[in-house]
Amino acid sequence: MTAVPGLDPDPPYLYPDYVATRTRAPRRPLLPLPEELHSLEAPVFGEDALDPNDADLTAHGEGPPLGERIIVSGRLVDEDGRPIPNALIEIWQANAAGRYRHEVDRHPAPLDPNFTGAGRTLTDADGRYRFLTIKPGAYPWKNHPNAWRPAHIHFSVFGRAFTQRLVTQMYFPGDPLFPYDPIFNSVRDPAARELLVAAFDLEATEPEWALAYRFDIVLRRTPFEP
Amino acid sequence: MRTPSQTAGPFLSIGLARRVQNELPGGSVPLRGYVWDGEGRPVDDALVELWNPAFGFARCPTDAEGGFTFLLPPAARRFEVMVFARGLLKPVLTRLYAPPGEGAEDPTMVARPEGDGLRFDVHLQGERETAFFEL
Numbered sequence: 407m408t409a410v411p412g413l414d415p416d417p418p419y420l421y422p423d424y425v426a427t428r429t430r431a432p433r434r435p436l437l438p439l440p441e442e443l444h445s446l447e448a449p450v451f452g453e454d455a456l457d458p459n460d461a462d463l464t465a466h467g468e469g470p471p472l473g474e475r476i477i478v479s480g481r482l483v484d485e486d487g488r489p490i491p492n493a494l495i496e497i498w499q500a501n502a503a504g505r506y507r508h509e510v511d512r513h514p515a516p517l518d519p520n521f522t523g524a525g526r527t528l529t530d531a532d533g534r535y536r537f538l539t540i541k542p543g544a545y546p547w548k549n550h551p552n553a554w555r556p557a558h559i560h561f562s563v564f565g566r567a568f569t570q571r572l573v574t575q576m577y578f579p580g581d582p583l584f585p586y587d588p589i590f591n592s593v594r595d596p597a598a599r600e601l602l603v604a605a606f607d608l609e610a611t612e613p614e615w616a617l618a619y620r621f622d623i624v625l626r627r628t629p630f631e632p
Numbered sequence: 633m634r635t636p637s638q639t640a641g642p643f644l645s646i647g648l649a650r651r652v653q654n655e656l657p658g659g660s661v662p663l664r665g666y667v668w669d670g671e672g673r674p675v676d677d678a679l680v681e682l683w684n685p686a687f688g689f690a691r692c693p694t695d696a697e698g699g700f701t702f703l704l705p706p707a708a709r710r711f712e713v714m715v716f717a718r719g720l721l722k723p724v725l726t727r728l729y730a731p732p733g734e735g736a737e738d739p740t741m742v743a744r745p746e747g748d749g750l751r752f753d754v755h756l757q758g759e760r761e762t763a764f765f766e767l
Contacts, residue, residue, distance in 0.1 A: 415633055415635070416721070417636060417722065418721065424721065426639075427721060429671050429757060430669050431756070434761045436765060437738065448683075449683055449685075449688070485633075485634050496648060497647060498643065498644070510642055510677070511643065524646050524650055525647075560641060560644070569767060571723070572637060573639075574636065575638040589639060592638075598633055598636045601634075625634060626634055
């Protein structure tokens with residue numbers, strides 16, 4: 407079923423530099439995927455999965471959140487270039503100071519009362535999506551001494567087929583933390599890593615309002631298409 | 633080339649568990665389970681997703697004890713299961729079979745009766761490691 411020869415773009419389960427994989431990566435040999443799963447469709451979500459302003463993360467508080475307002479948009483396609491319409495995309499991220507609105511996040515950076523950091527949208531008929539948000543900050547974590555995550559936005563996507571389910575992270579171009587981040591570098595193929603990095607998108611920028619980044623997402627090929 | 637997977641990280645509940653979605657339509661059978669790591673510690677930052685096109689989609693984040701709950705329709709015999717968590721660079725994929733688990737690919741995929749419902753644990757690693765499929 408592999409459409410692209412060469413290195414698997416996905417990271418391995420066990421990548422010891424990312425310490426948490428050492429006790430969470432499966433070690434037993436994996437079983438072959440049951441044949442019927444190749445043709446299993448993904449769950450379908452409708453507008454009822456969305457709340458008002460779900461695609462505008464700057465509109466979830468009493469006022470605008472602090473930070474650099476950005477547009478993040480792109481296209482969801484499969485490996486054959488087919489657009490994937492009506493697909494649910496969910497994102498979550500830290501605020502501009504690098505702090506998540508989550509009880510487990512102990513980073514001593516300020517929370518922003520006007521920023522929840524969560525968004526959702528459905529792709530349009532052409533597979534396109536668009537979020538308005540603020541640029542997340544980098545933040546420290548305890549993986550190794552002086553470990554910092556490059557700024558990123560988490561993405562979760564349901565495709566048309568069950569096997570197309572993807573949870574990933576979008577990074578920003580030119581981040582100086584890339585060489586030091588074991589999560590980014592767990593993707594062994596440099597060309598695949600590039601697909602995790604959004605492109606600055608001058609055309610999508612709104613003058614006097616917000617800069618823009620483009621993040622196209624490519625899912626496995628749609629198994630029930632010829 | 634396709635976009636690579638990355639871990640959902642420790643804060644996945646912000647984005648993926650805003651709405652509680654762990655009751656399937658017609659659900660009446662409580663399912664309780666836990667996610668464990670290779671050292672037998674509960675995984676308190678995982679998300680468990682169930683899918684069967686005939687019965688629907690459900691998801692539940694794990695609590696401080698690594699526990700999750702679902703309400704399943706009694707007629708459902710099998711669900712596809714995906715688990716996401718910090719430390720999983722890509723999801724693990726397994727199946728949940730209602731007992732007796734006819735056709736199960738591996739005994740670790742079969743839930744067992746417990747109280748008035750079912751019990752189904754996911755061991756990511758270790759001696760009791762759950763059998764996972766290759767995606």
